[in-house]
Amino acid sequence: MALSDRLKLVNPSEIRKLFDIAQGIEGLISLGIGEPDFDTPGHIKEYAKEALDRGMTHYSPNAGIFMLREAIAEKLRKQNDIDVDPKTQVMVTVGANQALLMGFATFLRDGDEVLIPSPMFVSYAPVVILAGGKPVEVPTYEENEFRLNVDDLKKHTTDRTRALIINTPHNPTGAVLTRKDLEEIADFAVEHDLMVLSDEVYEHFVYNGVRNYSIASLDGMFERTITINGFSKTFAMTGWRLGFAAAPAWVIEKMTRFQMYNSTCPVTFVQYAAAKALRDERSWKAVEEMRKEYNRRRNLVWKRLNEMGLPTVKPKGAFYIFPRVRDTGLTDKKFSELMLLEAKVAVVPGSAFGKAGEGYIRISYATAYEKLEEAMDRMERVLEEKKLV
Ligand SMILES: Cc1ncc(COP(=O)(O)O)c(C=O)c1O
Numbered sequence: 001m002a003l004s005d006r007l008k009l010v011n012p013s014e015i016r017k018l019f020d021i022a023q024g025i026e027g028l029i030s031l032g033i034g035e036p037d038f039d040t041p042g043h044i045k046e047y048a049k050e051a052l053d054r055g056m057t058h059y060s061p062n063a064g065i066f067m068l069r070e071a072i073a074e075k076l077r078k079q080n081d082i083d084v085d086p087k088t089q090v091m092v093t094v095g096a097n098q099a100l101l102m103g104f105a106t107f108l109r110d111g112d113e114v115l116i117p118s119p120m121f122v123s124y125a126p127v128v129i130l131a132g133g134k135p136v137e138v139p140t141y142e143e144n145e146f147r148l149n150v151d152d153l154k155k156h157t158t159d160r161t162r163a164l165i166i167n168t169p170h171n172p173t174g175a176v177l178t179r180k181d182l183e184e185i186a187d188f189a190v191e192h193d194l195m196v197l198s199d200e201v202y203e204h205f206v207y208n209g210v211r212n213y214s215i216a217s218l219d220g221m222f223e224r225t226i227t228i229n230g231f232s233k234t235f236a237m238t239g240w241r242l243g244f245a246a247a248p249a250w251v252i253e254k255m256t257r258f259q260m261y262n263s264t265c266p267v268t269f270v271q272y273a274a275a276k277a278l279r280d281e282r283s284w285k286a287v288e289e290m291r292k293e294y295n296r297r298r299n300l301v302w303k304r305l306n307e308m309g310l311p312t313v314k315p316k317g318a319f320y321i322f323p324r325v326r327d328t329g330l331t332d333k334k335f336s337e338l339m340l341l342e343a344k345v346a347v348v349p350g351s352a353f354g355k356a357g358e359g360y361i362r363i364s365y366a367t368a369y370e371k372l373e374e375a376m377d378r379m380e381r382v383l384e385e386k387k388l389v
Pocket of ligand 1: 084094095098167170201230231232245
């Protein structure tokens with residue numbers, strides 16, 4: 001199938017549509033946005049200005065400036081227990097999103113199936129389709145805190161299965177896979193000779209002493225894993241558009257070729273700022289401040305949702321929470337519409353994230369504490385007025 005035909009199969013995200021409606025509503029509190037509400041730390045902005053003053057306004061190598069690739073390799077060694085050669089096994093991308101498509105393009109063949117835990121981040125199915133593959137949803141369940149289970153993977157495996165995606169901490173459920181989960185998934189991937197795409201963009205936002213592990217650090221996994229991460233969430237840099245991938249050299253070589261004919265390279269002065277940021281203690285202090293604040297908000301929202309009659313698993317990571325709304329008698333879409341129009345609170349219907357998200361909504365707590373309190377009051381009021389709980 002031609003790329004132009006595949007493009008017809010990928011629709012604008014439901015979230016975008018909702019936000020188009022939300023635009024006109026005065027006094028709206030949006031709990032729909034999937035990005036940090038914090039500003040990028042000041043010293044990182046200063047590094048970008050410094051780079052501009054130093055004339056870093058030209059193309060960079062297609063795989064990114066070496067200084068940043070080295071800083072990423074150092075970070076991966078220290079924080080993720082992944083050993084990579086910065087020359088051949090790391091590249092810088094225009095956000096994690098771009099790395100997803102380029103990553104799949106390196107090995108998928110027409111009709112290859114990719115297992116995706118559902119609910120799922122909205123880009124996954126479209127990037128698999130654009131790269132010529134077929135997305136296969138593997139449901140995860142509230143009863144298992146939305147953690148992916150190998151038995152469910154097995155049920156959806158065929159002789160066309162070529163890869164699987166894992167995303168921990170998870171968007172939209174906030175689930176964090178345990179080391180044991182990852183070990184079982186790794187064994188399954190080896191047994192079925194699958195590539196693994198591991199999306200770790202929320203890695204630093206974990207709570208209650210929970211630790212996030214990288215599957216590529218497990219024995220025998222680096223050679224079959226594309227680890228994807230970025231600066232958007234970690235340092236509140238969504239608009240800077242910077243991500244990275246670590247993978248075997250044959251993958252990075254192909255991804256770099258893709259990037260050469262696509263964006264050429266990520267923005268050069270942004271790469272410099274990111275390299276300096278990774279090696280600056282102030283950045284990690286800022287991450288810890290953000291993490292603490294997200295945790296405070298998580299506790300508030302989780303408590304309030306359960307109190308108002310929406311059963312909600314306590315998420316262990318990311319900045320999302322995924323309450324069950326089907327017991328109100330409304331579909332997730334109707335529930336979200338009601339909240340938008342009557343409570344002036346924007347939430348995202350769970351079905352926007354795949355079939356397994358039906359009957360749930362996603363709330364992002366990357367919003368000020370006071371606003372979250374107000375949003376919870378408004379939602380509770382509407383639920384009581386309409387006698388939905
Ligand atoms: C799970 C997940 N992966 C990747 C991304 C994209 O990140 P980036 O801004 O680095 O492209 C997002 C953004 O919401 C996300 O939630």
